[in-house]
Amino acid sequence: MMTVGQLARQSGVSVRTLHYYEELGLLKATRSASGYRQYDEGSVIRLQQIAVLKKMCFTLEEIGEILGPHVVTEAARLAEVWERALEQQVTIVQQQQDRLQTVEHLLRSAQYAIRATGRVDLDELLGFIRELDESPKPNRRRRNRFFTPEEQQQLPLNDFDDARVMAWADILRDVQRHMHEAPDSTASQALAVRIDAYAREIFQGDEQLTETFWQYVAPDEGDAAVLYGMTREVMDYIEAILETLYRTRSGAVPERSQLREGDDG
Numbered sequence: 001m002m003t004v005g006q007l008a009r010q011s012g013v014s015v016r017t018l019h020y021y022e023e024l025g026l027l028k029a030t031r032s033a034s035g036y037r038q039y040d041e042g043s044v045i046r047l048q049q050i051a052v053l054k055k056m057c058f059t060l061e062e063i064g065e066i067l068g069p070h071v072v073t074e075a076a077r078l079a080e081v082w083e084r085a086l087e088q089q090v091t092i093v094q095q096q097q098d099r100l101q102t103v104e105h106l107l108r109s110a111q112y113a114i115r116a117t118g119r120v121d122l123d124e125l126l127g128f129i130r131e132l133d134e135s136p137k138p139n140r141r142r143r144n145r146f147f148t149p150e151e152q153q154q155l156p157l158n159d160f161d162d163a164r165v166m167a168w169a170d171i172l173r174d175v176q177r178h179m180h181e182a183p184d185s186t187a188s189q190a191l192a193v194r195i196d197a198y199a200r201e202i203f204q205g206d207e208q209l210t211e212t213f214w215q216y217v218a219p220d221e222g223d224a225a226v227l228y229g230m231t232r233e234v235m236d237y238i239e240a241i242l243e244t245l246y247r248t249r250s251g252a253v254p255e256r257s258q259l260r261e262g263d264d265g
Contacts, residue, residue, distance in 0.1 A: 002044075049063075131197055
């Protein structure tokens with residue numbers, strides 16, 4: 001058994017805090033014959049759980065709900081209780097990691113959107129706030145329908161850690177700026193050259209993958225873009241400027257799959 005002073009010194013948690021935990025029902029202490037607080041090994045396990053959850057930014061009220069009431073543990077069951085407590089903490093850490101990854105993805109998405117358009121969209125900002133409280137809805141089912149695991153590794157499909165995604169955001173921003181110009185304008189053709197070079201890097205001359213990708217990003221009538229910014233209007237403009245570029249280069253319009261080499265998001 002440990003006194004409150006001993007527990008405070010060895011754990012780094014102040015005596016005042018230990019008293020407060022007792023008031024809240026988070027951490028129980030027994031009393032010695034002379035009335036002093038005493039803590040057993042089960043209390044140390046409980047204190048460790050509280051410390052870990054606090055480090056993960058849970059409030060004391062939330063910690064109480066997670067851990068439930070403090071029940072004094074028999075000495076023979078300490079190892080079992082300790083193992084179960086650690087397993088519970090691992091589960092909570094994993095859940096927190098999932099939530100943080102979701103928040104990171106939303107932040108990266110917002111960063112991508114601003115970079116691609118050069119402006120802040122109020123509807124998207126409100127959508128971001130909504131999604132913080134919603135479960136993640138990754139579009140993996142659609143991806144798996146179109147691409148093999150190897151192809152998904154090759155393509156920058158909303159992986160915001162991939163520099164190619166942000167490179168496309170820069171291109172898309174210029175597309176937004178010039179998409180109402182004629183396909184054969186100087187600005188449009190400069191964009192076509194950039195898109196063509198980008199597509200060659202991504203698809204490595206694989207026409208079938210290019211065609212599949214175009215089908216993947218093409219939104220159904222009335223639906224939102226599958227990849228941010230890749231609306232039907234944007235895609236039509238990209239196809240038109242690439243068609244003009246290839247016609248200028250070869251004197252003939254290339255096959256549809258060749259055209260689509262230039263469109264990746």
